[in-house]
Amino acid sequence: MCGRFASYDAYPKLARRLGVVVAEEGPPARYNIPPGTWITGFRQVVHDALPEQLDFWWGCRPKWAKGKAAQPINARVETVATSGYFKHAFARQRCLIPADGWFEWLATETGKQLHYITRIDCEPIAFAGIYAEREDGSRGCAILTEPARGSAAEVHDRMPLILDDASLEPWLDPDLTDRETIRNAVRHLDASLIDHWVVNRAVNRPGNDEDAGLINSA
Structure with missing residues (x-):
């Protein structure tokens, strides 16, 4: 799964890779991002247009799912294309x-x-995500997860779906809507590029988000 992540250098690097003009003041560096907060991402609404930056609420609840319906933060790759909650997204x-x-x-x-x-x-790491319009008109997102690969499998049985560079454009392409076409067009990151290490338990405090030392080896 993915329930906490860091984003400090990735935004400008990924923006440039996508051809997105980077704002003079991009999103602040965050070292311990929890669910139920606003996170920055990229989407593309027209096939021949550049992607655009957008803030998403980390928790995906379509506007038709009213009241206290679930707000999943992750969507499994095995079922995301067929789930009533996620298939449109x-x-x-x-x-x-x-x-x-x-x-x-x-x-x-x-x-x-x-x-x-x-x-x-x-x-930079590019998490594959989906989003949906919420009741208030804002957009909520979920990060896709897959069975853990490489050294990530030593820690957990699931991991975020990380796309390789060649998959960024087709993943965002709104003209690709067929399940098999999408799956044939995208590839996940080579597992040999993944590493991990033990860090301080201060990450357990969701409000502790600005300390760069959180990602250092304990």
Whole structure:
């Protein structure tokens, strides 16, 4: 799954890769982003237009799901295209969430141990996401997850779906709506590029978001 992540250098790097004009003051560096907060991502609404930056509420509840309906923060790749909650978004409202890494908790004999998982080459991570309009007109998103691969599988059985560079454009392309076409057009990041290490348990406090030391090896 993905329930906490960091995004500090990834936004401008991914924006430039997508051809998006980077604002002079982009989103602030965040080292411990929890669900139920606003996060910055990219979407594309017209095939031949450049992607655009948009703020998403991390929690996806379509406007037809009223009241206290669930706001999932993750969507499984195995079912996202067929789920009543997500299938429209998967077909027509896909997005990218820039990240530098994410956190997972590993159960040990002495309690849960926090790990930071990232790319070993320090390149930006592009989480595959979907979004839907909420009742108030804003947009909420969910990050897709897949079975963990590479060293990430040492920490947790699920991980975010991270797209390789060649998959960014087709993932955002609103003209691609067919399930098999989308799946054939995108690839996840090579598992050999994933690494992790133990970090301080201060990450357990969601409000602790501005400390760059949170991602350092404990």
